[in-house]
Amino acid sequence: MTHAPTQRMRTEARQGRGIPEATVARLPVYLRALTASSDRGVSVASSQDLATAAGVNSAKLRKDLSYLGSYGTRGVGYDVEYLRYQISRELGLTQDWAVVIVGIGNLGQALANYAGFSTRGFRIMALLDADPAREGERFGGHEIRRMTDLEDIVGAHGVSIGVITTPAAAAQGVADRLVAAGVTSILNFAPAVISVAPGIDVRKVDLSIELQILAYHEQRKGPATAGVTSPPGVESA
Amino acid sequence: MTHAPTQRMRTEARQGRGIPEATVARLPVYLRALTASSDRGVSVASSQDLATAAGVNSAKLRKDLSYLGSYGTRGVGYDVEYLRYQISRELGLTQDWAVVIVGIGNLGQALANYAGFSTRGFRIMALLDADPAREGERFGGHEIRRMTDLEDIVGAHGVSIGVITTPAAAAQGVADRLVAAGVTSILNFAPAVISVAPGIDVRKVDLSIELQILAYHEQRKGPATAGVTSPPGVESA
DNA sequence: AGGAGTTTGTGAACAGGAGAACAAAATCGC
DNA sequence: GCGATTTTGTTCTCCTGTTCACAAACTCCT
Ligand SMILES: NC(=O)c1ccc[n+]([C@@H]2O[C@H](COP(=O)([O-])OP(=O)(O)OC[C@H]3O[C@@H](n4cnc5c(N)ncnc54)[C@H](O)[C@@H]3O)[C@@H](O)[C@H]2O)c1
Ligand SMILES: NC(=O)c1ccc[n+]([C@@H]2O[C@H](COP(=O)([O-])OP(=O)(O)OC[C@H]3O[C@@H](n4cnc5c(N)ncnc54)[C@H](O)[C@@H]3O)[C@@H](O)[C@H]2O)c1
Numbered sequence: 001m002t003h004a005p006t007q008r009m010r011t012e013a014r015q016g017r018g019i020p021e022a023t024v025a026r027l028p029v030y031l032r033a034l035t036a037s038s039d040r041g042v043s044v045a046s047s048q049d050l051a052t053a054a055g056v057n058s059a060k061l062r063k064d065l066s067y068l069g070s071y072g073t074r075g076v077g078y079d080v081e082y083l084r085y086q087i088s089r090e091l092g093l094t095q096d097w098a099v100v101i102v103g104i105g106n107l108g109q110a111l112a113n114y115a116g117f118s119t120r121g122f123r124i125m126a127l128l129d130a131d132p133a134r135e136g137e138r139f140g141g142h143e144i145r146r147m148t149d150l151e152d153i154v155g156a157h158g159v160s161i162g163v164i165t166t167p168a169a170a171a172q173g174v175a176d177r178l179v180a181a182g183v184t185s186i187l188n189f190a191p192a193v194i195s196v197a198p199g200i201d202v203r204k205v206d207l208s209i210e211l212q213i214l215a216y217h218e219q220r221k222g223p224a225t226a227g228v229t230s231p232p233g234v235e236s237a
Numbered sequence: 238m239t240h241a242p243t244q245r246m247r248t249e250a251r252q253g254r255g256i257p258e259a260t261v262a263r264l265p266v267y268l269r270a271l272t273a274s275s276d277r278g279v280s281v282a283s284s285q286d287l288a289t290a291a292g293v294n295s296a297k298l299r300k301d302l303s304y305l306g307s308y309g310t311r312g313v314g315y316d317v318e319y320l321r322y323q324i325s326r327e328l329g330l331t332q333d334w335a336v337v338i339v340g341i342g343n344l345g346q347a348l349a350n351y352a353g354f355s356t357r358g359f360r361i362m363a364l365l366d367a368d369p370a371r372e373g374e375r376f377g378g379h380e381i382r383r384m385t386d387l388e389d390i391v392g393a394h395g396v397s398i399g400v401i402t403t404p405a406a407a408a409q410g411v412a413d414r415l416v417a418a419g420v421t422s423i424l425n426f427a428p429a430v431i432s433v434a435p436g437i438d439v440r441k442v443d444l445s446i447e448l449q450i451l452a453y454h455e456q457r458k459g460p461a462t463a464g465v466t467s468p469p470g471v472e473s474a
Numbered sequence: 475a476g477g478a479g480t481t482t483g484t485g486a487a488c489a490g491g492a493g494a495a496c497a498a499a500a501t502c503g504c
Numbered sequence: 505g506c507g508a509t510t511t512t513g514t515t516c517t518c519c520t521g522t523t524c525a526c527a528a529a530c531t532c533c534t
Binding site: 019024028031053054092093095097111116117120191199205207208211219221 | 256261262264265266268269270290291292327328329330332334336343344346347348350351353354357358359397398421422424428430432436438440442443444445446447448449450451452453454455456457458459
Binding site for chain 4: 283284285299300302303307309310311312313314315
């Protein structure tokens with residue numbers, strides 16, 4: 001999304017090791033399906049099996065996997081462990097990634113407490129918040145540190161990924177500071193468009209947008225039954 | 238995404254009131270840009286202004302808006318308030334939508350505390366959790382209620398949107414129950430593929446996937462500088 | 475060994491979306 | 505009133521992504 005599609009990239013994308021963006025976005029889903037299969041003791045799975053588990057078309061799954069190489073066996077399927085390793089490697093998950101979270105409010109705390117990150121190779125190196133009164137509070141085994149420590153932490157641990165969970169008004173400033181400190185990928189939860197230098201990746205997660213998209217489809221499916229039936233106060237059962 | 242692309246839908250999409258999916262996903266961003274302009278006292282904005290604020294190409298913005306109708310004035314731009322209303326109406330935000338959140342753990346609590354939902358017309362009607370010990374706890378002015386109340390709540394308030402923030406293993410079951418109760422749109426935060434009947438919309442928000450996509454690009458941009466500085470663990474094959 | 479049955483990998487057709495470019499329509503200055 | 509200027513709405517072209525369909529490759533059984 002933030003990858004400027006230069007001619008060079010586009011050219012070397014197909015011939016070299018490049019993988020279509022849409023495929024990259026699905027590889028983690030396949031990885032999860034493979035992990036689930038592995039946990040159930042399955043050692044070989046067909047594209048059909050995996051596609052069902054991942055919720056996609058089997059032809060699409062096969063084409064996606066073909067970008068990584070020919071890791072399947074015709075007439076048999078894919079070796080679960082082997083494919084799992086290959087996808088992990090392609091996604092860069094055979095190494096750990098250092099992460100900082102900035103803005104430890106409701107959402108930042110939830111993320112800090114979430115175990116699912118570290119199990120996937122994302123190591124939270126620090127929690128940062130602008131409120132000095134919060135310093136020292138602990139979430140998920142991590143301590144809140146003051147914003148002035150940001151540059152040191154990023155430098156010392158080679159932090160490449162920053163997560164922004166501050167209010168929208170602060171997001172651009174925080175992003176600028178993260179990038180200046182050396183972060184090259186940002187996951188932004190604040191409902192704000194942030195602009196960064198070329199070469200820096202930004203992905204956004206926006207819950208309000210997701211709800212609004214649902215509302216659009218909802219409105220179109222049943223105008224008759226749509227809407228809230230009771231007055232907008234507190235619930236009255 | 239969950240909309241089965243039947244021929245009928247595809248046909249009536251262009252001629253009637255249908256809007257391309259990619260456009261629908263951007264309308265909330267435009268809406269936010271318009272609200273920001275409005276708050277700054279701006280009453281008219283050009284496609285260029287709005288495109289910059291929304292982080293998109295101006296031609297794309299104009300084309301997106303053209304699906305709603307001809308609401309701009311050539312040589313002038315778009316009336317901020319008028320366009321804001323038109324987008325709101327198209328997205329179905331001129332009415333309120335009733336929402337339930339199921340699974341009030343770290344993430345569910347953060348969502349319950351989040352003020353940004355109600356300000357956009359999404360009314361949280363109930364917080365539900367399987368743990369009976371949690372009943373009665375309050376978050377953001379809402380009380381946790383027991384799962385057995387789900388059907389009554391959905392029925393009584395015409396709840397059409399369900400948010401799932403339970404562990405992955407519980408997600409499918411919760412989804413089934415929400416749909417059976419009458420919910421027709423689901424926002425799923427659990428890292429699980431859930432399958433639903435045709436006509437039910439499911440959108441997923443998956444933080445791990447977002448991080449993994451960032452890791453992929455991160456790995457490719459600087460293999461030299463990538464990685465955590467601590468020992469690598471299992472790598473060299 | 476050979477044929478039947480499976481399942482992958484990919485070519486080809488198709489659909490959808492992005493962006494450049496420009497004609498049409500409005501305002502403004504004189 | 506009229507030309508210069510601005511900005512929209514839309515057409516056209518290109519590119520990415522999806523899906524079908526099938527040959528190639530493998531296993532298993534006799
Ligand atoms: N809570 C949710 O469920 C939710 C849902 C959707 C979107 N969001 C978005 O996520 C962001 C965080 O939401 P929240 O509910 O956690 O908000 P919050 O107000 O609870 O937390 C924000 C935190 O950021 C800190 N902060 C403020 N300015 C800062 C700065 N310049 N540098 C560092 N830290 C700073 C504050 O001290 C606070 O701790 C917001 O942008 C919000 O719109 C939240
Ligand atoms: N916390 C995060 O930041 C984060 C990040 C990414 C993904 N997730 C995902 O979001 C989901 C919730 O995460 P969390 O950290 O809030 O987990 P959590 O364990 O803190 O909360 C889960 C809640 O769901 C309730 N629950 C369990 N089974 C239920 C059922 N069948 N019906 C109703 N309620 C049930 C539990 O009582 C608990 O309160 C998980 O699937 C997690 O993978 C969370």
